[in-house]
Amino acid sequence: MSDGIFIIKDDNNLIEMRSTAFESEDLLQELLATHPSLIAGDAVDPINPRRWLLIAREQAVPGEEGGSGRWSLDHLFVDQDGVPTLVEVKRANDLRGRREVVAQMLDYAANGVVYWPMEAIRQQFERTCALTARDADQALREHLGRPDADFDEFWRGVDVNLRAGRIRMVFVADVIYPELKRIVEFLNAQMSPAEVIALEIKHYTGQGLRTLVPRLIGRTAEAERRKGSSGATSVTKPQLSIEEWFTWLNAERGAKEAAIARSVYNWWIAQGCEITVTKSQKPALIVKLTHGxxxxxxxxIKSNGRVSTALCYVLTTRPFDSIEARREIVSELERTFGQRYNERAVDGEPYVPFALLQEPAALEKLFAIWQSFVNRIRVGS
Known part of the structure; x- marks a missing residue:
């Protein structure tokens, strides 16, 4: 039986690709770090496919309280439900890929759930983003798929999952041998709420091309029956209605600020926008603008007494997919309200506090900036 795959190009030429070993373990590790979707999130959970956020490669694992790191885990990811996902990589020609790697992983898991400080994990994620010149907040928003994401709530969820042992252990290799498969199936059936799986990533090369084919191994129907859903259970605050939110804001911030928020709300409604209340711990009103x-x-409109121009949510909307156009908005807000924003404001949420909007003339100035903002989005230039 041929161990290869065939690709037919648009010009009807056939490319034969043969199964080959990865040149190095580091290459496989790098591919997983830069392309986390290789971890077959739709196979891990077909109903609610998993998405992976890289915390770090070579994540230090302490062996005692306050320790700097006794071991080094190949990769630490979290999924969209904040479930820590530990990944250990071995090539088929590494003889440890059968039993020793299991002992290693159990060491990492047993100590990580006890000794990993959540704040250190969050800081490590931010350092990982900085190494690739990515904005950590934007990366997390994209991972969660929610523009109203509450970051603090997400990291609290990661911490809860970790302390409860609600983690996922993933063994990755180009060949998963039967011995490792049986161990993984046994552990996955016995361990709860932890999940144990193996991922075989076959590697094919030919004519300068490289193809990777991931295959999940180790899930059994009995294990799935015992565990139920693979995702973490998260507790969210009941969503408020618009009027409930204003009542809550009045109690939190006072009638004057609630009135300013109401004026801002009414202006956006007059623009034909939809407004909803977020489900975060500190709910806000988020404006949705439909355009061509x-x-x-x-x-x-935030419950901490601020209203923000959400440049981070128009990064793919013309003309504000241009950093120059976003800088114009930031500069105008600075000139008008005497605010000083850092460089990240062009990809973030430059805000104006309610305290600067108490006079009707100040509100009108903000509305004038927004009117230009909205008009440019609607015409796309």
């Missing part, structure tokens, strides 16, 4: 080519979220 889709929709975006141009503003957020």
């Amino acid at each position: 080519k889709g929709h975006c979220w141009p503003a957020v």
Whole structure:
């Protein structure tokens, strides 16, 4: 039986690709770090496919309280439900790929759930983003798929999952041998709420091309029956209605600030926008603007006494997919309200506090900036 795959190009030429070993274990590790979707999230959970956020490669694992790191885990990811996912990589020609790697992983898991400080994990994620010149907040928003994501709530969920032992252990290799498969199936059936799986990533090369084919191994129907859903259970605050939110804001911030928020709300409604209350621990009002080519979220009215121009949610909306156009908005807000924003504001949420909007003339100045903002989005230039 041929161990190869065949690709037919648009010009009807056939490319034969043969199964080959990875040149190095480091290459496989790097591929997983840069392309986390190789971890077959739709196979891990077909109903609610998993998405992976890389915390770090070579994540230190302490062996005692306050320890700097006794071991080094190949990769630490979290999924969209904040479930820590430990990944250990071995090539088929590494003889440890059968039993020793299991002992290693259990060491990492047993100590990580006890000794990993959540704040250190969050800081490590931010350092990982900085190494690739990515904005950590934006990366997390994209991972969660929610423009109203509450970051603190997400990291608290990661901490809860970790302390409860609600983790996922993933063994990755180009060949998963039967001995490792049986061990993984046994552990996955016995361990709860932890999950143990193996991922075989076959590697094919030919004519300068490289193809990777992931295959999940170790899940059994009995294990799935015992465990139920693979995702973490998260507790979210009941969603408020708009009027409930204003009542809550009045109690939290006072009638004056609630009135300013109401004026801002009314202005966006007059623009034909939809406004919803977020489900975060500190709920906000988020504005949805529908335009000719889709929709975006141009503003957020926050419960901490601020209203923000949400440039981070128009990054793919013309003309504000241009950093120069976003800088114009930031500069205008600075000139008008005397605010000083850092460089990240062009990809973030430059805000104006309610305290600067108490006079009707100040509100009108903000609305004038937003009117230009909205008009440019609607015409796309």
